[in-house]
Amino acid sequence: MNPKDNKDRKDASPKRQRGSAVRSVTSVPSSPEGFIPPHGGYQNLLSYQKAQMVYDATVYFCAHFLSKKDRTYDQMVQAARSGKQNIVEGSQISGTSKELELKLTNVARASQEELLDDYRDFLRTRGLAEWTPDHAYSLRLRRLNRTPGANYETFKKGIEHPDPAICANVILGLVKVTSYLLDRQLKSLEKAFVEQGGLREAMTRARLAHRAKRWKELK
Numbered sequence: 404m405n406p407k408d409n410k411d412r413k414d415a416s417p418k419r420q421r422g423s424a425v426r427s428v429t430s431v432p433s434s435p436e437g438f439i440p441p442h443g444g445y446q447n448l449l450s451y452q453k454a455q456m457v458y459d460a461t462v463y464f465c466a467h468f469l470s471k472k473d474r475t476y477d478q479m480v481q482a483a484r485s486g487k488q489n490i491v492e493g494s495q496i497s498g499t500s501k502e503l504e505l506k507l508t509n510v511a512r513a514s515q516e517e518l519l520d521d522y523r524d525f526l527r528t529r530g531l532a533e534w535t536p537d538h539a540y541s542l543r544l545r546r547l548n549r550t551p552g553a554n555y556e557t558f559k560k561g562i563e564h565p566d567p568a569i570c571a572n573v574i575l576g577l578v579k580v581t582s583y584l585l586d587r588q589l590k591s592l593e594k595a596f597v598e599q600g601g602l603r604e605a606m607t608r609a610r611l612a613h614r615a616k617r618w619k620e621l622k
Contacts, residue, residue, distance in 0.1 A: 445494035450584040454487040454511065456555050457581055460562045460574045461518065468525075468567045479521045485514035486581065505592050512585040515578055522575045531568040533575065540569070544576040 445451045461483035469476045493507030526533050534541045540561075547557055555562070561573035 445491050448490060448494065448588070450511075450581060450588050451487065451490045451494075452554070453577060453581040453584060454483075454490055454515070456558065457515070457518070457574065457577050458483040458487045459555055460558070460577060463562060464570055464574060468570065475521060475524075479518060482514045482518040482521065486511050486518060489514065490585075501592070501595070505589070508585060508589055508592060512582060512589065515582045515585065519575065519578045519582065522571050522578065525571055526568065529567070531571070534572045540572065541576065544573060548576070548580050 458480075461479055465476045465479055469479075489507045489511035493504045493511065496507065497504035523533060525531075544558075544561070547553060550557055558573060558577065561569060564570050564573070
């Protein structure tokens with residue numbers, strides 16, 4: 404074999420990509436005759452949009468009200484990131500594993516709960532009060548959360564307020580909403596799994612449909 408031909412063959416071979424295989428920005432459609440369902444599209448999930456706000460707000464909060472030497476600083480930022488990133492990974496991996504999608508979504512929910520407790524600790528240890536559900540600011544926050552297309556800018560005045568009590572309570576409200584949305588998402592995923600099964604069931608259905616089609620063509 405010509406050495407040059409061998410070199411060209413090596414150069415044409417695909418290179419292994421580094422990084423996580425479950426990161427994506429857009430939804431990936433399935434083949435019309437395939438068994439892998441549409442997956443991805445996490446940016447359209449309201450739970451992700453709220454989790455992203457919680458992460459950005461937590462980064463701001465920690466930078467302004469906590470010392471970088473405080474272990475809580477990193478723990479809060481990491482919990483907020485986990486609450487966002489696990490939604491991303493769960494959404495993308497749902498195409499091949501409904502079980503992992505459920506697990507990752509549940510990890511995102513658990514991270515939000517951890518963050519909720521951190522904000523409550525911050526308020527309690529400084530003698531600051533958590534807003535009650537009927538507090539005027541809580542009612543205002545609830546109305547803002549119902550705003551179509553609400554984003555960081557919608558809550559910026561509260562998130563970046565110089566009073567740490569207001570800042571913490573606003574973010575607490577966002578964490579509660581995110582947790583509520585993830586609870587609903589988990590129930591929806593559970594129902595879909597019970598009714599439709601996972602990848603194995605989809606593979607079986609696709610294989611049976613393929614066989615039926617072949618038999619029809621042979622007749």
